[in-house]
Amino acid sequence: MKSLSSESKARLRSRSRFVHLGRDSEASYGFINLPAFRGSTVLFPDAATLKSNDQRFTYGTHGTPTTEALCEAWTALAGAAGTALVPTGMAAIALALLTALKAGDHLLMTDSAYQPARIFCNGMLKRMGVETTYYDPRLGAGIASLFRPDTKAVFVESPGSQSLEVQDIPAIAEVAHARGACVVADNTWATPLFFPPHANGVDLAVEAGTKYLSGHSDLLLGLVTANADWLKRLNRAARELAIPPGPEDVYLALRGLRTMELRLREAERQGLALAEWLRARPEALKVIHPALPDHPDHALWKRDFAGSSGLFSVVLKPVSAEAVAALLDGLELFGLGYSWGGYESLVIPFDCSRYRTATRWAPGGPALRFSVGLEDIDDLKDDLARGFERMKGAS
Numbered sequence: 325m326k327s328l329s330s331e332s333k334a335r336l337r338s339r340s341r342f343v344h345l346g347r348d349s350e351a352s353y354g355f356i357n358l359p360a361f362r363g364s365t366v367l368f369p370d371a372a373t374l375k376s377n378d379q380r381f382t383y384g385t386h387g388t389p390t391t392e393a394l395c396e397a398w399t400a401l402a403g404a405a406g407t408a409l410v411p412t413g414m415a416a417i418a419l420a421l422l423t424a425l426k427a428g429d430h431l432l433m434t435d436s437a438y439q440p441a442r443i444f445c446n447g448m449l450k451r452m453g454v455e456t457t458y459y460d461p462r463l464g465a466g467i468a469s470l471f472r473p474d475t476k477a478v479f480v481e482s483p484g485s486q487s488l489e490v491q492d493i494p495a496i497a498e499v500a501h502a503r504g505a506c507v508v509a510d511n512t513w514a515t516p517l518f519f520p521p522h523a524n525g526v527d528l529a530v531e532a533g534t535k536y537l538s539g540h541s542d543l544l545l546g547l548v549t550a551n552a553d554w555l556k557r558l559n560r561a562a563r564e565l566a567i568p569p570g571p572e573d574v575y576l577a578l579r580g581l582r583t584m585e586l587r588l589r590e591a592e593r594q595g596l597a598l599a600e601w602l603r604a605r606p607e608a609l610k611v612i613h614p615a616l617p618d619h620p621d622h623a624l625w626k627r628d629f630a631g632s633s634g635l636f637s638v639v640l641k642p643v644s645a646e647a648v649a650a651l652l653d654g655l656e657l658f659g660l661g662y663s664w665g666g667y668e669s670l671v672i673p674f675d676c677s678r679y680r681t682a683t684r685w686a687p688g689g690p691a692l693r694f695s696v697g698l699e700d701i702d703d704l705k706d707d708l709a710r711g712f713e714r715m716k717g718a719s
C-alpha cells in the first residue's frame with residue numbers, strides 16, 4: 325500500500341481522517357501501526373549536522389516519529405497550525421496558560437472550569453504574579469466589562485465541567501481579540517469532532533487525551549493546539565518545559581484515534597438515550613445535557629456544536645446523602661470514579677458550590693455526573709433502576 329499524499333489526506337471525509345491521518349505504512353515497513361519509538365539520544369551522521377542541528381529528529385524531548393504522527397493527525401483534526409504533547413490533560417492546561425501569560429498579567433477564567441485548573445491559577449500562577457478573576461460562563465460578549473488593560477488571556481471551557489453551561493466562544497473571542505488577549509479553551513468535552521476550536525476563535529485549545537482520544541481508561545495525555553498566531557509561542561513554552569509524554573501512551577493514543585470518531589458517535593447516542601430515560605424518571609429533578617431542548621443554552625449549543633459526547637449531569641429530587649449512597653453502592657455496571665470518556669460507564673456525585681466564586685451553584689438536589697460507555701443501554705437502565713429502588717428503600 326502506498327502512503328497517502330498530503331493532497332489525498334486533505335480530501336478525506338471526517339471518518340476516514342480518523343483512520344488515516346498520522347499514518348504512513350510505507351515508512352513502517354507495511355505494518356499498519358507506527359511503533360512506539362523510544363529514546364533519548366538521536367544520532368547525527370557527521371559533525372556538521374550535529375553542529376547545525378539540521379535533521380528531522382534531534383533529541384527525545386523534541387519529538388519522535390510516534391509523537392510527530394499524533395501531532396500531525398491532531399493538528400489536522402483540530403484545524404490548527406500545530407500541536408504540543410504533554411503527559412496529562414492538566415499539564416496541557418498549564419502549558420497553554422504558561423504560553424499565554426507572564427508575570428504581571430491578568431487572566432479571566434470561567435467559573436465552570438475543571439477544578440484542578442483553578443488550583444493551578446490560585447497557586448502557581450498567583451505565585452508567578454498572574455492575577456485571576458473568575459467570571460460567569462454565561463456572560464458572552466458581556467465579558468468586555470471585566471477586561472482590564474493588563475488582561476492578557478481568557479480561559480473558556482464549554483460546556484463547563486460538571487455543570488455544563490455552554491459558552492458563547494465566538495463572542496468572547498471577538499471581545500478578547502479586540503483587546504489583544506489570547507483565548508484558551510479546554511475543548512475536552514466536545515473534541516475537535518464536535519467543536520472545531522480554532523474556527524471558533526480559540527487561539528490555544530486543550531484536549532485531555534486521557535478521555536475520548538484514549539477511550540480505554542488506560543493512559544494519561546494532554547494535547548495543546550495553536551493557531552498560526554500562537555504556534556511559535558506554544559512551541560517555545562513546550563521546549564522550555566521539556567515534559568513530553570511517554571512513548572507507550574502516545575502509541576496507545578494513536579491507536580485510540582483510529583476508533584475515536586466511532587466511539588464518540590456511539591457515546592453521543594448512548595448519552596442522549598440515557599439522559600432522556602433519566603429525564604422521565606420520577607427521581608430526577610432535572611437532566612443537564614446541552615443537546616436536550618430544555619437545557620438553558622441549547623440554542624447556543626445547536627448553533628456552534630456538531631454533536632454531544634457521553635458526559636452529562638443529573639440533579640435528583642432532594643433525598644438524604646444515605647439514600648444517594650444506597651443508589652451508588654451496589655451499581656454493577658456504573659463504576660464510581662473520576663476521569664471519563666472510556667468504553668465503560670461511570671458516575672460520580674459532585675457539588676460545584678464547594679469551589680465556585682463567581683456564580684452560585686444551587687441545583688435543588690444532589691447532583692450526579694454520568695459518563696456513558698458502550699454497554700447495552702438497557703443493561704445500563706436496569707442497573708440504575710435497581711439503584712433507584714435501593715434509594716427509595718433508604719429514604
Ligand SMILES: Cc1ncc(COP(=O)(O)O)c(C=O)c1O
Pocket residue numbers: 411412413414415438485510512513532533534544545546662663664
Ligand atoms: C474537562 C477536563 N479537562 C482536563 C482534565 C484533565 O485531564 P487529566 O486527567 O489527563 O489531567 C479533565 C480530567 O478529568 C477534565 O475533565
